[in-house]
Amino acid sequence: xxxxxxxxxxxxxxxxxxxxxxxxxxxxxxxxxxxxxxxxxxxxxxxxxxxxxxxxxxxxxxxxxxxxxxxxxxxxxxxxxxxxxxxxxxxxxxxxxxxxxxxxxxxxxxxxxxxxxxxxxxxxxxxxxxxxxxxxxxxxxxxxxxxxxxxxxxxxxxxxxxxxxxxxxxxxxxxxxxxxxxxxxxxxxxxxxxxxxxxxxxxxxxxxxxxxxxxxxxxxxxxxxxxxxxxxxxxxxxxxxxxxxxxxxxxxxxxxxxxxxxxxxxxxxxxxxxxxxxxxxxxxxxxxxxxxxxxxxxxxxxxxxxxxxxxxxxxxxxxxxxxxxxxxxxxxxxxxxxxxxxxxxxxxxxxxxxxxxxxxxxxxxxxxxxxxxxxxxxxxxxxxxxxxxxxxxxxxxxxxxxxxxxxxxxxxxxxxxxxxxxxxxxxxxxxxxxxxxxxxxxxxxxxxxxxxxxxxxxxxxxxxxxxxxxxxxxxxxxxxxxxxxxxxxxxxxx
Numbered sequence: 001x002x003x004x005x006x007x008x009x010x011x012x013x014x015x016x017x018x019x020x021x022x023x024x025x026x027x028x029x030x031x032x033x034x035x036x037x038x039x040x041x042x043x044x045x046x047x048x049x050x051x052x053x054x055x056x057x058x059x060x061x062x063x064x065x066x067x068x069x070x071x072x073x074x075x076x077x078x079x080x081x082x083x084x085x086x087x088x089x090x091x092x093x094x095x096x097x098x099x100x101x102x103x104x105x106x107x108x109x110x111x112x113x114x115x116x117x118x119x120x121x122x123x124x125x126x127x128x129x130x131x132x133x134x135x136x137x138x139x140x141x142x143x144x145x146x147x148x149x150x151x152x153x154x155x156x157x158x159x160x161x162x163x164x165x166x167x168x169x170x171x172x173x174x175x176x177x178x179x180x181x182x183x184x185x186x187x188x189x190x191x192x193x194x195x196x197x198x199x200x201x202x203x204x205x206x207x208x209x210x211x212x213x214x215x216x217x218x219x220x221x222x223x224x225x226x227x228x229x230x231x232x233x234x235x236x237x238x239x240x241x242x243x244x245x246x247x248x249x250x251x252x253x254x255x256x257x258x259x260x261x262x263x264x265x266x267x268x269x270x271x272x273x274x275x276x277x278x279x280x281x282x283x284x285x286x287x288x289x290x291x292x293x294x295x296x297x298x299x300x301x302x303x304x305x306x307x308x309x310x311x312x313x314x315x316x317x318x319x320x321x322x323x324x325x326x327x328x329x330x331x332x333x334x335x336x337x338x339x340x341x342x343x344x345x346x347x348x349x350x351x352x353x354x355x356x357x358x359x360x361x362x363x364x365x366x367x368x369x370x371x372x373x374x375x376x377x378x379x380x381x382x383x384x385x386x387x388x389x390x391x392x393x394x395x396x397x398x399x400x401x402x403x404x405x406x407x408x409x410x411x412x413x414x415x416x417x418x419x420x421x422x423x424x425x426x427x428x429x430x431x432x433x434x435x436x437x438x439x440x441x442x443x444x445x446x447x448x449x450x451x452x453x454x455x456x457x458x459x460x461x462x463x464x465x466x467x468x469x470x471x472x473x474x475x476x477x478x479x480x481x482x483x484x485x486x487x488x489x490x491x492x493x494x
Contacts (some may be wrong), residue, residue: 003064012053016046017164021053023042025234029295054085074422081280083277096140103407118399131365135367138152160465173416174478180488187492196324208251212301216296217266217447226245227244232261256297261293262295262296263297266450267288271459280463291425292453293418338387340400342400356385358412359381360381361412378397420482425456456473457473
């Protein structure tokens, strides 16, 4: 059967992706600087090999023949995902795939030092090559899929989503989010939390993070925690690699960063074993992926009930001081303050960081602005949305994220989509099994929550479309009012 031949080929592709993922993790965490050129060439060669095996002539024949074979519903869903993967890859010529991989590797590696030194002039030429190649790929995809160039990139991360849909979602947020931010600001002006006094040694921060990961069900037999310039979750379900970074004057950011990445990891580890190595067994979309990390960080870890559980553990690692009391930690972790850095932003101002990036990268990919315009455009929008200036400080502005270095344009909207999905999942959990705070405080409540996520999200993988998954899990399509309700409850009514 052609379908069986396709399964065999996609299992081979999964093995290549495994190697790419672990080599990429090593490049970001362990590899000495002098190894980058050789590693970049090796990864580009691996990307080319993957591309060639995915786009070989026989794949198209197998796909067409398999359409007429007798398949189960799950196999039909897998075939649909296979065709989608094949089509996405077959649109791009081999030389463009290899050139993008090389340019991305070079840009990302150089960015690590350039960002640290606020070196926009050094970063700009590398980024321009990445953008030029991404525009070329986007144009090819757009013409084939009858989408705009930017929409053709969004579709890689959020199948079926368009910039017009995102615009409606973001415009809806703009109508009520500023009011919640104002109300939260008025509320927090009534108290003055105590700032924890360091230093907080990196080794103890790591130990604390590992404790939190264990509490949240991370499988250490199939994963590990390391350090990188930019926190991420990588690897494969059988071997999930998460990273963080440590500031010895502030343990709070790293702790939540580890918990955030643990949410990604639990999703990967919870994907259905029966479909491992097949497209239908992989994560549904970046938005769903982000919903899991944000659920862990926001709905769980920043919940007062969770911080009451964590406070004694934090004291064990860093000593007893008033700032580490649970009530003070609750206030600290619900502070609202516009800031420069997206990954450190509170969840009320975070959508502004995403809307800013969405607007900039759409204009950049569609040629309305150029790479050399980025510092000025970024500064203008930061002042518009967050009241902050990044003029002359590109390390805190348009150089802060890793995503653009490898051409991952169209990815950023997934973060705020994930926040909306996470709030909607939380509402469904409270409907189905009980109040989240009560569950966190109980002996087996976290296990009940994880079982709900496993049954309704993780094991669904890509067997359903995003819309189908959301509807089955929550009883309705994407609804921003769940996000609004959650933010009002957390920030204006406690």
